[in-house]
Amino acid sequence: MTQPETSTPYDHANQAAARLAELTGIERHDVALVLGSGWLPAVDALGEATAEIATTDLPGFSGAAVAGHSGKIRSVKAGDKQLLVFLSRTHYYEGKGVAAVVHGVRTAAAAGCRAIVLTNGCGGLKPTWTPGTPVLISDHINLTGRSPIEGARFVDLTDLYSSRLRAMCREVDPTLDEGVYVQFPGPHYETPAEVRMAGILGGHLVGMSTTLEAIAAREAGMEVLGISLVTNLAAGISDQPLNHEEVLEAGRAAASRMGDLLGRIVPRI
Numbered sequence: 394m395t396q397p398e399t400s401t402p403y404d405h406a407n408q409a410a411a412r413l414a415e416l417t418g419i420e421r422h423d424v425a426l427v428l429g430s431g432w433l434p435a436v437d438a439l440g441e442a443t444a445e446i447a448t449t450d451l452p453g454f455s456g457a458a459v460a461g462h463s464g465k466i467r468s469v470k471a472g473d474k475q476l477l478v479f480l481s482r483t484h485y486y487e488g489k490g491v492a493a494v495v496h497g498v499r500t501a502a503a504a505g506c507r508a509i510v511l512t513n514g515c516g517g518l519k520p521t522w523t524p525g526t527p528v529l530i531s532d533h534i535n536l537t538g539r540s541p542i543e544g545a546r547f548v549d550l551t552d553l554y555s556s557r558l559r560a561m562c563r564e565v566d567p568t569l570d571e572g573v574y575v576q577f578p579g580p581h582y583e584t585p586a587e588v589r590m591a592g593i594l595g596g597h598l599v600g601m602s603t604t605l606e607a608i609a610a611r612e613a614g615m616e617v618l619g620i621s622l623v624t625n626l627a628a629g630i631s632d633q634p635l636n637h638e639e640v641l642e643a644g645r646a647a648a649s650r651m652g653d654l655l656g657r658i659v660p661r662i
């Protein structure tokens with residue numbers, strides 16, 4: 394269906410949310426979760442899925458492009474909260490544009506979600522973060538050079554990654570570390586020199602997602618929690634080459650800890 398020229402990405406998100414409500418039978422969702430590389434095996438710890446739909450059943454979504462990312466959305470009942478769980482995301486490097494990257498976030502906001510948990514798999518700059526270590530995102534550096542917002546909408550990003558939610562997470566698990574997430578455009582991994590640059594700029598984690606989604610979530614008024622799973626040491630921090638299969642394996646190995654973590658955090662959001 395072609396959209397009239399006046400329809401905006403926010404209209405598309407409203408349409409997707411309306412269809413979501415029809416397909417799930419759930420009028421409003423409370424908390425959204427986006428699962429990144431390595432997080433999929435943790436999903437079952439969140440609770441019973443009351444519905445699972447394909448992203449392609451909703452207007453504005455296209456299929457998943459990466460092995461280990463499945464193009465599904467689950468509606469999950471977790472205590473008194475109705476969760477909207479995205480089992481995959483659209484990445485900036487797919488070239489579908491920034492509006493496509495944040496369509497899920499805007500759909501979640503239109504579906505009623507007041508908070509969103511953005512997870513990802515990433516490279517770590519601290520050698521003590523062995524593969525499988527979860528790290529709270531304290532702030533970000535967006536090296537895509539893009540914004541999901543168009544026009545004169547000056548959104549405040551102070552405390553983008555909610556200090557309230559981070560403090561709650563550290564109550565649940567006091568061993569959780571924090572770091573600044575640096576989004577590179579990808580899809581190639583960084584050179585060792587780029588990883589050193591990220592460190593000089595104040596970064597601790599390098600990845601290919603999350604920052605544009607966090608900005609769109611804040612624009613939509615949602616509270617944002619970001620959690621990275623360090624699945625590999627960033628290029629040049631270790632002398633090992635990077636490999637997507639190892640990323641998935643680190644996720645599988647960390648699955649029960651991530652499931653336990655999400656299962657304890659989400660009900661308290």
Ligand code: 8IG
Nearest residue numbers: 514515516599600601624640
């Ligand atoms: I998983 O080391 C994963 N995703 N940019 N760098 C970037 N993205 C990643 C990395 C990494 N590991």
